[in-house]
Amino acid sequence: MGAPVEPESVRHVACVGAGVIGGGWVAHFLARGYRVTAWDPAPDAEQKLRRLVDAAWPALTELGLAPGASRDALTVTSTLDEAVAGAEFVQESAPEDLELKQDLLARIDAATPAGVVVSSSTSGYGMTEMQQRCATPERLVVGHPFNPPYLIPLVEVVGGERTAPEAVRWASRFFEVAGKSVITMDREVPGFIANRLQEALWREALHMVAEGEATVEQIDASITEGPGLRWPFLGPCLTFHLAGGEGGMAHMLDHFGPSLKSPWTRLEAPELTAELRDRMVEGCEETADGRSIADLVADRDRAVIAVLRAVREVRGGGA
Template sequence: MWQPSIAPGAVDRIACVGAGVIGGGWVAHFLARGHRVTAWDPAPDAEERLRRIVGAAWPALESLGLAEGASPDRLTVAATLEEAVADAEFVQESAPENLELKSDLLARIDAAAPIGVVVGSSTSGYRMTDMQAAAAHPERLVVGHPFNPPYLVPLVEVVGGERTDRAAVEWAAEFYTLTGKRVVLMDREVTGFIANRLQEALWREALHMIAEGEATVAQIETAVTAGPGLRWPFHGPSTTFHLAGGEGGIAHALDHFGVDGPWTRLDSPPLTDELRKALVTGAAEVTGGRPAAELIAERDRRLIAVLRALREAGA
């Protein structure tokens, strides 16, 4: 059974393999949390580009508040991958989205990094089961899927592959949480993970409307940002639907509207008793069973805060 060499809260030295937009964003995030970071990227201009990414991100990070000792000076750029991960206590891989490349790279990282170190991949779509096939120690390889820019957007989706030890998945989830991330610890693998699949559904519907001449790009942007997008910082689709049911909640909304409305080109699954129960139970868990009036008042306060923040930002 795999065992970590260090507790998540004791990590200091982090290796970031890949220093593009996502990898550079991770570097900035970890530096802002006070870690020492060693990075490696095969591009000849990698160090110059990486330090430029960190420099551009640093004012925003300063405004949010830095951890004690946080500094861009704690960044080192290694000459080789092996040098970068040799004494790492956590490794974040952020190579381009190519399955063969990622599989080979994770196998190289696995061969060079200390055996008790967790290795996270920033893949935006691949299953870890497919990426860990060539690794000698696949039990410590996990997906840590961030969102751009990683130094500002808190979400990270964490899931292991078929050969990943559950202890490594839980270790990674705790580590990311301690660095200030909001972690979704997934129960099972799904290609594209959760948030990307939700984004993709909206994007495809938008493409259909543009292609059919039903809406312009500008109309769709306004429809999202001035409408449902305002609620999304604090209410996901199920809670939104729950409040649409008024005092009867999501159970009333499901009975009234169902799930297969005429407003999308995407097919919905049948509203079985099992799906209905999962939605009603899930909404109750998310809202803590609070009455609709209390939730609506809270929603309105949050909407006002979002609107004020947008106004102050000139949006």
């Protein structure tokens, strides 16, 4: 497949489905200066969508709009065909229902100009199962955002079995140009990456509430007052890289490896093979990108202070 335009040249994006996620995408693309056509079958969809965009606009203005960005660049169409007709990229954000997604993606595929990449916001289905009814499945990818898509940078991009590798590369590049942080996966994994991690934490939280070990309030406070303050800056791997002191991840795994077997969480620990150990250690070194533990600690402290202050200010002036 050959996409009609380069990712850098896209000017017109179509959003199919305009609920919380689809509407969030609309707000994001408008703020990045794109012309957006949107369609949603709900009778009050346009009103809700414009309300969502209006509510997000002050935040987006504060973060900095792209030159020429305007809410007037949004057209809500009365049919799916009109929405995608002139689009150079299509983002689908329908409810999570496999049958519905399969049908909708086939309809989008039939109505969208040849070669234009079509991306799905699905948070859980693989593209292999979703693209089954499409005539040109090679242009379909998953582009999984996080709520709200106009603020949280992450998009996970992955194709299905019948997706052309070129479509995955095109979509990843397009999302980057459109201001997102992109993780391109080379294989389909249920839940992608972030949701698997989030879901493991969430299931443990549900178990704790079910067993009466902690309340909802304690669970939330244990994150917002604790590890959550590090996570906007240090991911889980680099967090533990620092927990190893000067020895970093290597020390952490070699010395605290056995405590992996402790009865913390109901998720069984993986076997800490030499290979896994080395992969973690090398991965941390790559991710640290030349920064020593002391550098990382200094950066972390500055970041945590900045995050603490930011959160305090919002709380202080909050509703």
